[in-house]
Amino acid sequence: MDFEESSTKLVSHEFLAVVLAGFGNELVPLTNDHGDEPCPKALLPVANRPMIDFPLTWLEQSGITEVLLICPTTHRSSISHHIHSDTSSSSYPSLHVDVQTYEESPDEPIGTCAVLKHFSSRIQRDFVVLPCDFVPPEGLSLTSILNKYRIESNLDGAIVTSCWLLKVHGPDRGAIPGEWGSTGSCVPIIWDKKSGTLLHIDTPDDRDRNSNELEIRMSLLSRYPVASLSSQYTDSHVYVCKRSILDILHQKSTFDSFREEFLPWLCKIQYQKTKQEKYGRVLRPIQANATHALALRHSTLFSGPLLPQDPSSRGSSSPSFKPVLLRIGIVVHDTGFAGRVNNIATLLEVNRQFLTRANYTLPTDPENRALIDAKSQISSDSMIGSSTKIGERATIKRSVIGRHCVIGKMARVVGSVLLDHCVILDGAKLEGCILGRNTRVGAKAELVRSLTQAGYEVDAGATIRNEKLEVSDWTAGPQGTDSDGVSQEDEGL
């Protein structure tokens, strides 16, 4: 009998995944509190699955097991309940999720850099940064991005590998009101296709400085004479990074946003000598290359390190300066729809994409089946959650309906997204709306292209177009508030 059977881990894990769950300021009012309970952006359902399921299943498929999930303090309990519940742990059983909190309030959003600096003591190896709202495209697996990082970090000193997605143009303009945001903003980037190196990202500061021209350095062009420029790609915010990035972050304390400030700055180190001199040692890009230097010298397909052959600097370079070999890798993915669900328009778009692949059939188990009336018309490109009751002669087209909803008789729901527990009374008409949890729509109300916060109640017979409805407006007087986009009192009263 061996009482001291301890399982020694012979091999340490290679990557740590850092999933960042923010407040979702652009998804207001869906992410406003429901009474006292917060509605975290990470748990907002997309096609009836909580948003955070998507990156977590993607991680599990690639074999990463350690996850550090960082969320605001107020969201911690609801997120950790969801992660550790049975339903979710069955969909990603091998993940070990560690939920950590960070103090932030919705009024001052914190950038990724600050969060990473705060948690850098918990991150001891190479890590992958993922946003909680990333919906990965079907053809792209995280393993391919990881493989590119693995090969390059051993071969020629890549320190970050990023992933950029081709922006697919959204549907007709009229379907989504302009104030709901656009589906993904594109920044111009310059990259080298052959070696997959990201060279330059246009930052908002650059655009402010000079909005007519794109300024790039000559040293970039002399190192990479064949580079490509495009403004059709959006950043997926998936970064595979070396641990030494965190050391640099500590040095550059002014940076707040990873995507907008730090990454473009890192790209510049690849070809700017002054920055290389300052930070080359900290980055220590090819510490592992010592193991393979001898092997690579004997390798038949290796053509020697790619050192910069910058003719202009030959005279001025100091003799002790050895050019540092480091790269920012880029994986460009062209096919399939993917995006970050961080504003309303993308939420609607992603739901639509899932609906195009959906094929609705009536549920097979008898109790669910009984809830759906035989005379209701449900089109095949809609999704209905379990335990939803659909009344007689209701019409559902191109919509996503959550769980435990009640749709009354003769209701019409077209092109909408209803979250869980919504109640639509008889005769109501919804078109292009997004209703938060527990919304109650009165009888014969009509909502066109509106959003409601969780727990909102629309009065019977109301007609509302292009509004964002928040619960706090009930307390406002009949004149309504003067801030734009916020509702006015319903006209029925």
Next chain:
Amino acid sequence: MTKAERRELQERQRAAKAAKVATGPQISGAGLSVKSPQATTPAPSNPKKSSKGNESPLQTKGFLTTGASGPSSKSTKESKASAAAEEADGRSRGLRIFSHFALQKPVGHVAKGDVHPAIVHLGLMFAEFKISGANARCIATLSVFKRVIQDYTTPPNNTLSRHLMTHLSVQISHLVSARPMSVTMGNAIRQLKLEISGSDIDLPEQDAKDALYGKIDNYIRDRIIIADQVIQETAMKKIHDGDVVLTYARSSVVQKVLLEAWAGGTRFSVIVVDSRPMLEGKRLLSAFTAASIPCSYLLLPALGSVISEVSIVLVGAHSIHSNGAVFSRAGTALVAMMAKQHSVPVVVCCETYKFSEGVRLDSFTKNELAPSGDPFSSFPLNRSPTSLIIQNQPNLEILNPLYDLTPPTSITAVVTEAGVIPPDSISSIPLALGRLI
């Protein structure tokens, strides 16, 4: 019916079966129910079985095969059977011959078991041909094994000498799944396992590990680096002023020999012969021109036009077998045969650790496929690299074996660190040096 006719009949029946939608089980003439599993390994058409084919991925009804499952793909005589890549609608039939050259499962799978991340990296680099060449792969493997041993701790109730072997076997199987093991890697690993099993059980763990590091370093130093230096000195004497040396593709040893000879003052010129798809000779050419050696570069088909001016041919080897046959990059056999015809001496530079005990008579039984296309080509710049690669099309299958076998009759001499020997006497070397391998 002859075997060919029977095979034709099976092909026709298989195509006919694939054309219609299969729902029920197939009942063969003998009354056996046949389950058609998802065919992922090449299943040769076994003439002994009933005439129905045995692959149709659409059929998944659960009827068990009763002992009639065909043998696996390792039979050499059946190696010309159709490949498993045949889809149900017969769209792409895969390689009809030499299907065993390709890897059985694609790389990119998640590592199973306790695989060290450095081994995962190395497997990726092997699979992508970032590290290629017998010497390079062996050195890389041994260096990564040093890392693995460094990070290893003996679990309780176990000894280092026994448990480390099982741990390493897991890593080795991952590497083999990325790319088949080379003879050099095999010899080095065998020596390493010998050292591990011989390590003293009473030594504290760190001392045992340090001893292993020392042994690994010594192996690399003695059998590769110093062996290369001895080969350089020996082979240099074969090259005289005014010689025209011909070499094929890129061998790390030959590169060292020629650079050293040039540095030693001999003035010769080099002809580099290269072949697609790997085009390794280009890198050799850049190394030589950097040292200002006068070079010519040509592709293999043009060999006949220059062979009459060549005074000596120097090639490297992946491995050398006990019957004297040299297993080397595909095309070496052609170069050696041509040179022999024109009475040009062919000298193979090979360290003793590349020696393999077996007898090899042909390059068909065990070989690999070269990586598709030339992803490293950058000329011409105005076309994208993918358009320069020939790819598989519906009526075209590309087959690029990586290695070929040069028979001992074409080889004049082999230069090893033990001296210059005729090819057939390779097997006497270890004994002469007092070694087991």
